[in-house]
Amino acid sequence: MIYKLPNEKEFQNERTVRNRNLITTEEQKKFYNATIGIAGLSVGSSIATAIVLTGGGKHLRLADNDTLELSNMNRIVASVEDLGKLKTDIISRRLLDMNPYLDINLFPEGLTEKNIASFTKGLDVMIDEVDNMAIKYRIREYCKKYRIPLISAADNGDRAVIDVERYDRNPQPNFFHGRLGKITYDELAKLDKIGTGKMITKLVGDIPDRMRESLAQIGKTLASWPQLGSIAMLNGAAVAYAVRQILLGKSMKDRTIIALDQLF
Numbered sequence: 001m002i003y004k005l006p007n008e009k010e011f012q013n014e015r016t017v018r019n020r021n022l023i024t025t026e027e028q029k030k031f032y033n034a035t036i037g038i039a040g041l042s043v044g045s046s047i048a049t050a051i052v053l054t055g056g057g058k059h060l061r062l063a064d065n066d067t068l069e070l071s072n073m074n075r076i077v078a079s080v081e082d083l084g085k086l087k088t089d090i091i092s093r094r095l096l097d098m099n100p101y102l103d104i105n106l107f108p109e110g111l112t113e114k115n116i117a118s119f120t121k122g123l124d125v126m127i128d129e130v131d132n133m134a135i136k137y138r139i140r141e142y143c144k145k146y147r148i149p150l151i152s153a154a155d156n157g158d159r160a161v162i163d164v165e166r167y168d169r170n171p172q173p174n175f176f177h178g179r180l181g182k183i184t185y186d187e188l189a190k191l192d193k194i195g196t197g198k199m200i201t202k203l204v205g206d207i208p209d210r211m212r213e214s215l216a217q218i219g220k221t222l223a224s225w226p227q228l229g230s231i232a233m234l235n236g237a238a239v240a241y242a243v244r245q246i247l248l249g250k251s252m253k254d255r256t257i258i259a260l261d262q263l264f
Helices: 006-014 025-032 045-053 069-075 087-099 116-120 132-145 185-189 193-204 211-213 228-248
Strands: 035-039 059-062 101-105 127-128 149-156 159-166 255-259
Touching: 025 228, 035 045, 035 116, 045 059, 045 087, 045 149, 045 228, 059 087, 087 101, 116 132, 127 132, 127 228, 132 149, 132 185, 132 193, 149 193, 149 228, 159 228, 228 255
Parallel strands: 035 059, 035 127, 059 101, 127 149
Antiparallel strands: 149 159, 159 255
């Protein structure tokens, strides 16, 4: 069967028609025309999918320097045929299958000292899902410089933790809302995997018992932070909502925790 796609305007209108009036026409335009940066495509892949699925983010910048491994497939929707391929290629292809009119810029080298300025400048919203704590610090430096609101999400067992840092407003928050104390870039750059895990634990806060058991295995039976695909999807939906609210000029709480182990 040959199917001819309508032009971009007709495509977007028809594709989002059943969003109305959960999202008004004017709100949908703001959401669609936004320029959104997503650094880190583990949880970030769920966030990108939720944003595009909801009719947002025509202009996307995606950064990740990893290839897909089998151990990633508990939380990244991909095919076994994608194993060994760049995450940026896998995710961008899936997003373009959803909306071929997207404007996607890829940073397959991940965020680096050389490209972080060009990645962040001009963004409407920055989403930080990188594991490297030093790069997280750099991201906040540039978001503060360019006055860009920042959202980050973490998987904490059966809990989604969403943080919002409004560098676009006065007064601007302390980095990480001060949860890491007076930490410096140089201190964060020296962390090994175990040290990074401990720092992320400090950033996330209250850790459920099963998550503590898993964290004790980092560097032993686990290479990095343990995650569930269901919570990655939950974070994706929550961050997509937060992006939409920020673009509409709404205020957001500094931190929101969706704890399934408590709600149920």
